[in-house]
Amino acid sequence: xxxxxxxxxxxxxxxxxxxxxxxxxxxxxxxxxxxxxxxxxxxxxxxxxxxxxxxxxxxxxxxxxxxxxxxxxxxxxxxxxxxxxxxxxxxxxxxxxxxxxxxxxxxxxxxxxxxxxxxxxxxxxxxxxxxxxxxxxxxxxxxxxxxxxxxxxxxxxxxxxxxxxxxxxxxxxxxxxxxxxxxxxxxxxxxxxxxxxxxxxxxxxxxxxxxxxxxxxxxxxxxxxxxxxxxxxxxxxxxxxxxxxxxxxxxxxxxxxxxxxxxxxxxxxxxxxx
Amino acid sequence: xxxxxxxxxxxxxxxxxxxxxxxxxxxxxxxxxxxxxxxxxxxxxxxxxxxxxxxxxxxxxxxxxxxxxxxxxxxxxxxxxxxxxxxxxxxxxxxxxxxxxxxxxxxxxxxxxxxxxxxxxxxxxxxxxxxxxxxxxxxxxxxxxxxxxxxxxxxxxxxxxxxxxxxxxxxxxxxxxxxxxxxxxxxxxxxxxxxxxxxxxxxxxxxxxxxxxxxxxxxxxxxxxxxxxxxxxxxxxxxxxxxxxxxxxxxxxxxxxxxxxxxxx
Ligand SMILES: Nc1ncnc2c1ncn2[C@@H]1O[C@H](COP(=O)(O)OP(=O)(O)O)[C@@H](O)[C@H]1O
Ligand SMILES: [Mg+2]
Numbered sequence: 001x002x003x004x005x006x007x008x009x010x011x012x013x014x015x016x017x018x019x020x021x022x023x024x025x026x027x028x029x030x031x032x033x034x035x036x037x038x039x040x041x042x043x044x045x046x047x048x049x050x051x052x053x054x055x056x057x058x059x060x061x062x063x064x065x066x067x068x069x070x071x072x073x074x075x076x077x078x079x080x081x082x083x084x085x086x087x088x089x090x091x092x093x094x095x096x097x098x099x100x101x102x103x104x105x106x107x108x109x110x111x112x113x114x115x116x117x118x119x120x121x122x123x124x125x126x127x128x129x130x131x132x133x134x135x136x137x138x139x140x141x142x143x144x145x146x147x148x149x150x151x152x153x154x155x156x157x158x159x160x161x162x163x164x165x166x167x168x169x170x171x172x173x174x175x176x177x178x179x180x181x182x183x184x185x186x187x188x189x190x191x192x193x194x195x196x197x198x199x200x201x202x203x204x205x206x207x208x209x210x211x212x213x214x215x216x217x218x219x220x221x222x223x224x225x226x227x228x229x230x231x232x233x234x235x236x237x238x239x240x241x242x243x244x245x246x247x248x249x250x251x252x253x254x255x256x257x258x259x260x261x262x263x264x265x266x267x268x269x270x271x272x273x274x
Numbered sequence: 275x276x277x278x279x280x281x282x283x284x285x286x287x288x289x290x291x292x293x294x295x296x297x298x299x300x301x302x303x304x305x306x307x308x309x310x311x312x313x314x315x316x317x318x319x320x321x322x323x324x325x326x327x328x329x330x331x332x333x334x335x336x337x338x339x340x341x342x343x344x345x346x347x348x349x350x351x352x353x354x355x356x357x358x359x360x361x362x363x364x365x366x367x368x369x370x371x372x373x374x375x376x377x378x379x380x381x382x383x384x385x386x387x388x389x390x391x392x393x394x395x396x397x398x399x400x401x402x403x404x405x406x407x408x409x410x411x412x413x414x415x416x417x418x419x420x421x422x423x424x425x426x427x428x429x430x431x432x433x434x435x436x437x438x439x440x441x442x443x444x445x446x447x448x449x450x451x452x453x454x455x456x457x458x459x460x461x462x463x464x465x466x467x468x469x470x471x472x473x474x475x476x477x478x479x480x481x482x483x484x485x486x487x488x489x490x491x492x493x494x495x496x497x498x499x500x501x502x503x504x505x506x507x508x509x510x511x512x513x514x515x516x517x518x519x520x521x522x523x524x525x526x527x528x529x530x531x532x533x534x535x536x537x538x539x
Contacts, residue, residue, distance in 0.1 A: 047494075092496060102496075111511045
């Protein structure tokens with residue numbers, strides 16, 4: 001379990017607070033989305049999860065280990081994988097498999113086990129065929145999958161992803177999202193930062209951030225029931241939700257707390273059948 | 275375009291050879307080539323050429339590697355050709371200078387140029403047939419004994435890997451900044467030197483700033499994957515096969531034979 005207790009954080013000693021009083025918990029195996037306008041502190045928040053940053057005030061504990069405890073940091077970082085927003089900033093190896101091996105090498109695993117884990121991780125994200133490829137020859141989507149494989153090779157219990165579909169074309173984005181869903185169904189906890197409310201609609205819980213603190217949180221249904229609240233902080237709704245709201249405004253009795261295509265389809269179908 | 279190093283994918287016997295043997299071969303070759311007499315230099319050059327074919331390295335690649343050095347090689351050749359003692363073939367009359375082209379000088383210049391080219395070709399063979407990671411593993415192996423003297427061998431290996439990874443990014447960054455500056459009207463063709471110098475400094479500082487920021491982020495990403503300084507294990511494990519031992523033996527014998535032959539002729 002990941003627990004944030006009243007966390008404050010500043011980048012510079014006298015600077016503004018990038019996080020001010022964040023409290024939240026994420027359970028084992030949960031799929032959580034973190035949304036919010038640009039600069040609201042999403043990236044700063046998830047960097048606290050694996051002790052890259054530690055709070056100026058308050059505490060972050062991972063399965064009972066405080067991130068301030070330097071002796072536990074390696075354990076924490078192995079337990080919670082971090083996928084950076086830009087894979088180019090994350091990938092250190094020259095080929096896909098070498099980058100994938102970077103984490104296990106740091107964990108000082110024997111060569112045989114490293115190879116086993118690399119093969120497994122590449123297979124899990126579906127890029128086993130790219131193992132020997134030079135990173136610079138990959139497409140954006142493939143790079144992103146390679147970055148995720150590099151994290152999976154450490155066999156984490158949670159994965160935090162910072163805008164995993166940023167810079168991707170719709171097809172690659174789809175592929176990455178499906179991959180995340182698969183990991184979640186394998187029991188990996190997912191903390192998923194996104195700009196895209198439609199993406200967030202597919203998770204179990206949405207945490208909305210604004211100006212360095214948690215603005216409100218709840219299941220997608222609860223969040224989409226509070227569209228006005230979202231609009232005041234400048235978060236745009238999924239187009240499908242906008243459509244349902246318009247339909248409702250024009251007199252059709254549809255629910256508007258739906259953010260995903262499947263939900264909308266069954267809602268409209270139900271209406272037609274009535 | 276910006277592939278790391280010059281490595282060419284392949285499965286030739288040269289590709290499969292243990293990188294430590296290759297590294298040793300290059301060292302032996304450099305020593306031999308620099309201290310033997312002309313006929314043996316030609317022999318070694320021929321062997322180099324055979325290895326190029328055995329490694330199925332396109333001659334175009336060799337050409338690319340030699341191209342930036344061609345002026346240097348030419349300079350070596352002409353300096354020898356014109357400034358050596360010997361029977362003159364042609365006289366060049368220049369004010370203040372009285373230089374002559376001699377057969378002896380041309381031979382000498384050709385030899386030095388050939389030696390130099392052999393070294394380049396050997397380096398190209400090594401880098402085109404060895405993946406950077408196997409190369410780093412080989413260097414790590416060679417440096418292994420220095421661990422006792424607290425030389426941070428594992429850290430050096432990581433640094434080399436990062437350097438190779440950052441190099442193409444650096445080039446891309448340069449191109450990006452250059453294009454950005456050009457679109458803002460900073461075309462430097464034909465401008466005064468002072469203007470160009472200023473623009474150059476601005477370009478370099480912009481790139482450096484970008485690279486520092488990126489290095490910061492990369493350091494964070496490495497930390498996120500449990501990187502700590504010191505001992506790590508390795509994905510790439512070198513192991514000598516029978517062939518590798520065989521080639522190493524051949525190498526030692528060939529080096530000895532060539533040096534022996536050299537003192538005969
Ligand atoms: N390296 C940094 N130094 C100083 N301030 C920063 C740094 N990174 C982010 N900030 C500031 O912290 C706040 C939160 O940023 P960030 O967590 O990146 O937001 P988000 O990921 O939600 O867009 C912003 O006001 C941003 O300007
Ligand atoms: Mg961010």
